[in-house]
Amino acid sequence: MPNRMLKFVNLDLKMPDKRAAATRREDFDEIYQEFDPAKAAGQASRCSQCGVPFCQVHCPLHNNIPDWLMLTAEGRLEEAYELAQSTNNFPEICGRICPQDRLCEGNCVIEQAGHGTVTIGSIERYITETAWDRGWVKPVKPLRELAASVGIIGAGPAGLAAAEQLRRRGYQVTVYDRYDRAGGLLIYGIPNFKLEKDVVERRNALIAEAGVTYKLNFEVGRDATLEELRQRHDALLVATGVYRARDIKLPGAGLGNVFAAMDYLSASNRKGLGDAVPAFDDGTLDAQGKQVVVIGGGDTAMDCVRTAVRQGAKSVKCLYRRDRHNMPGSQREVSHAEEEGVEFVWLSAPEAFLGDQVVSGVRAVRVHLGVPDSSGRQTPQLVPDSSFTVEADMAIKALGFDPEDLPKLFGEPELGVTRWGTISIDYKTLMSNLDGVFAAGDIVRGASLVVWAVRDGRDAADQIDRYIQAKATGETVASVAAE
Numbered sequence: 271m272p273n274r275m276l277k278f279v280n281l282d283l284k285m286p287d288k289r290a291a292a293t294r295r296e297d298f299d300e301i302y303q304e305f306d307p308a309k310a311a312g313q314a315s316r317c318s319q320c321g322v323p324f325c326q327v328h329c330p331l332h333n334n335i336p337d338w339l340m341l342t343a344e345g346r347l348e349e350a351y352e353l354a355q356s357t358n359n360f361p362e363i364c365g366r367i368c369p370q371d372r373l374c375e376g377n378c379v380i381e382q383a384g385h386g387t388v389t390i391g392s393i394e395r396y397i398t399e400t401a402w403d404r405g406w407v408k409p410v411k412p413l414r415e416l417a418a419s420v421g422i423i424g425a426g427p428a429g430l431a432a433a434e435q436l437r438r439r440g441y442q443v444t445v446y447d448r449y450d451r452a453g454g455l456l457i458y459g460i461p462n463f464k465l466e467k468d469v470v471e472r473r474n475a476l477i478a479e480a481g482v483t484y485k486l487n488f489e490v491g492r493d494a495t496l497e498e499l500r501q502r503h504d505a506l507l508v509a510t511g512v513y514r515a516r517d518i519k520l521p522g523a524g525l526g527n528v529f530a531a532m533d534y535l536s537a538s539n540r541k542g543l544g545d546a547v548p549a550f551d552d553g554t555l556d557a558q559g560k561q562v563v564v565i566g567g568g569d570t571a572m573d574c575v576r577t578a579v580r581q582g583a584k585s586v587k588c589l590y591r592r593d594r595h596n597m598p599g600s601q602r603e604v605s606h607a608e609e610e611g612v613e614f615v616w617l618s619a620p621e622a623f624l625g626d627q628v629v630s631g632v633r634a635v636r637v638h639l640g641v642p643d644s645s646g647r648q649t650p651q652l653v654p655d656s657s658f659t660v661e662a663d664m665a666i667k668a669l670g671f672d673p674e675d676l677p678k679l680f681g682e683p684e685l686g687v688t689r690w691g692t693i694s695i696d697y698k699t700l701m702s703n704l705d706g707v708f709a710a711g712d713i714v715r716g717a718s719l720v721v722w723a724v725r726d727g728r729d730a731a732d733q734i735d736r737y738i739q740a741k742a743t744g745e746t747v748a749s750v751a752a753e
């Protein structure tokens with residue numbers, strides 16, 4: 271495993287010169303220049319130890335950031351690592367891919383005072399990568415083995431965080447996943463340039479070493495019903511994420527080279543993992559030399575445009591119906607995309623995909639933002655007679671994700687879901703309406719963030735432990751939850 275290098279500032283990629291000089295893919299890695307401990311200590315010592323740790327409050331895991339910054343500044347890295355890993359199962363992953371501008375760093379008082387945030391995410395990554403390099407990262411070792419077993423459906427960050435926490439307590443844990451690799455969207459969604467896959471696979475191996483059993487290529491609904499798994503385990507956790515891509519029903523949607531974001535991104539990730547991907551190798555899902563138009567304004571859209579840049583697209587445009595200020599994605603991601611040469615076509619709603627057999631353009635119409643709706647967001651209104659066409663050889667739809675129909679998929683019509691299709695849970699016990707069936711991550715929140723999935727997985731592990739212990743002593747779960 272090569273030493274992961276630390277980088278404190280964003281890439282200095284100015285288009286078009288650097289892009290022209292870059293070869294495909296490799297030259298655009300988001301990451302890592304020479305790792306320099308003095309720089310890390312210097313950066314960590316910028317923390318003013320302000321006493322009102324807004325960074326910690328705004329980290330979903332409430333990481334003890336001020337203390338591990340202080341330890342890093344003092345060169346006490348092993349202690350810094352111990353502290354960082356005590357609240358986070360995947361600190362080097364969150365350090366890489368949390369939208370820190372919306373979480374810890376965005377709330378740093380130094381940032382608020384206009385002096386630029388302490389680069390908390392980079393330091394979290396640095397501390398943990400140092401720990402890996404120096405052999406401080408060890409598989410969890412339960413103090414005693416318990417007979418009770420827990421089945422976890424979904425090997426994404428929510429399922430894996432729960433698996434590790436439950437294993438720590440001695441439970442026998444089996445994780446079921448329909449993919450061929452564990453990691454969920456860490457492997458097949460988030461692009462390589464933001465999160466290298468060996469970093470995820472290293473964690474998967476550590477969790478297996480701790481004694482968690484993976485059953486991969488195992489789809490609940492196809493290979494077992496939910497009820498069958500309930501019979502097999504003392505408790506179940508559903509952490510299946512959200513995978514039903516939102517679609518736009520536009521004329522021409524059936525043309526060639528119009529793709530869903532996950533098809534495009536997972537082909538690129540599989541390629542990065544060394545898999546044979548015929549649809550990429552024959553050029554279909556490769557953006558090289560193409561005029562790419564991505565529709566959408568969230569983080570998935572940003573991942574698509576930035577992947578297309580790295581694949582050597584001729585041009586990359588992002589069509590979004592609101593303006594920059596109203597984009598749901600991280601502003602940092604948008605700035606990175608702009609630096610890399612992506613052109614944003616704000617206030618534009620697609621009307622049709624144009625072309626004969628394959629797409630040759632996207633017709634869009636100008637949008638005006640009207641009065642705010644009940645959610646406070648301004649409603650997009652189409653400007654009459656303002657249609658225009660953007661040329662495209664490849665169009666990617668990145669409009670977000672909804673849950674699949676889990677009661678149907680799992681063969682369990684009694685499983686309670688919300689009107690959005692997410693699993694309904696009791697927010698104290700994190701249990702669904704089915705006794706002993708818990709849920710965590712995106713399948714409860716809707717599409718969210720890795721750090722929230724980790725938080726949910728850890729909380730679910732606590733509640734599953736309480737549930738199983740309460741059952742063993744004959745208590746009711748409700749009385750446990752009310753403690």
Ligand SMILES: Cc1cc2nc3c(=O)[nH]c(=O)nc-3n(C[C@H](O)[C@H](O)[C@H](O)COP(=O)(O)OP(=O)(O)OC[C@H]3O[C@@H](n4cnc5c(N)ncnc54)[C@H](O)[C@@H]3O)c2cc1C
Nearest residue numbers: 424426427428448454455490510511711712718719720723
């Ligand atoms: C393209 C993209 C980029 C993103 N980038 C970021 C980012 O930069 N930073 C960030 O914080 N968040 C990002 N996110 C969001 C983040 O990846 C998710 O919020 C997070 O992965 C949710 O974790 P999860 O464990 O709930 O679900 P997932 O990671 O989706 O994992 C769910 C797992 O369940 C499995 N599964 C589903 N159904 C079944 C079944 N029936 N049987 C067996 N297994 C099943 C799936 O195969 C999958 O492995 C991104 C999301 C996408 C789509």
Ligand code: SF4
Nearest residue numbers: 329364368373374391
């Ligand atoms: S987990 Fe995310 S939000 Fe929390 S400190 Fe790390 S980078 Fe910041």
